[in-house]
Amino acid sequence: MTVRNAILGLLARSPRHGYELRAAFEALAGGEGLWDVKPAQIYTTLARLEESGLVLLENHKEKGSLEKRTYTITPRGQAELLAWFTSGVEAPYHRDEFYIKLMLSLVSEAVDPYQVIQVQRSRLFQDLHDITIRRNQAHPKAALAQIILLEKVIMHIEADLRWLDMIESRLDEIRRHPPPEPELRLRGRPKNF
């Protein structure tokens, strides 16, 4: 969804072709390979947008032999862009892969939950380190927006680290009250029980 809408947003500023869109998106999204968008996604998304009538392919193959396919946003495309601007983004913080992994490790006997936690902690420290380097190297005036994005990432990784500490300190308690794993969902109690 995001890439699709970002393409609409960029085309709303000015018509572009796929290669420019890719470069512009990467620069917008923090630069330097944060959010690496592959060419395949750009071109297939443009094709879908065109088919939906949100985008138009301009007269291409003018004089030069270099094939540039320049796209323009349509009124329907602008309407969809506005709808995106004026709606909230879902917070995807449930669907936590680590939580699932930890719960399974508590139940599987094949692996030590403390080790699972420690592996994740190491990973988060590594990520935090890399991001912090990046933020400190960014020039404070020229790259204010990027710094703000990186600061968000740092805040969330730190939250995860505090969460891991909390989990570890309550692990015995969690072990005694594991998540219910139903034999099956039986809404109304069966009579033949």
Next chain:
Amino acid sequence: MTVRNAILGLLARSPRHGYELRAAFEALAGGEGLWDVKPAQIYTTLARLEESGLVLLENHKEKGSLEKRTYTITPRGQAELLAWFTSGVEAPYHRDEFYIKLMLSLVSEAVDPYQVIQVQRSRLFQDLHDITIRRNQAHPKAALAQIILLEKVIMHIEADLRWLDMIESRLDEIRRHPPPEPELRLRGRPKNF
């Protein structure tokens, strides 16, 4: 990836069929429709796992006419599960849809960035409210694991709210130093310029 690995983890405890796997996963992942897995995903994933040799379909169609297809994990499946357990989960906190939206709103002139921020803030307050209700209604002893998951979600939503405040207070500054949007990536300066 997560659902696939969770299926392996559940099958490592005991053989099951698709319908049971779905119920067990939902219960594990916080219950009550957090992380709603559709039947289609369960069955197609099981088919892929079987084709890859990580899972085996047991002798089905025994005596009863009700068709239950019970799956077992294979040694290769257990190896992959162990690899998952002993590796870290990537923090997906770059790739922020709201950040992209805000940057485009700063540049598009079609919408007020302050309004974009305020819409997102309202959404986050609503989410925070819903999750808090849920956490307070959960029975503290029986559902400790779920509470810990909900607490993580709360921490992250609160971090986002602080981040929004930070953005808003620096918005004029950000406006003066917007993210670079290259006309094109020109590594070596062109001679014909």
Next chain:
DNA sequence: GGTGCCATGTAACGCGTTACATGATTAT
């Protein structure tokens, strides 16, 4: 006999990735 749960799928599509493939232009 109908409602609701148990149980299994298929088809089509959107998003995203990897790999493969082609060819023009520009800089050294």
Next chain:
DNA sequence: ATAATCATGTAACGCGTTACATGGCACC
């Protein structure tokens, strides 16, 4: 020349969703 960049795609696959479809079993 040749390397890097500009520029465009296709094919195949994984993950995930929506919609559609079928049928057995249990309860009332």
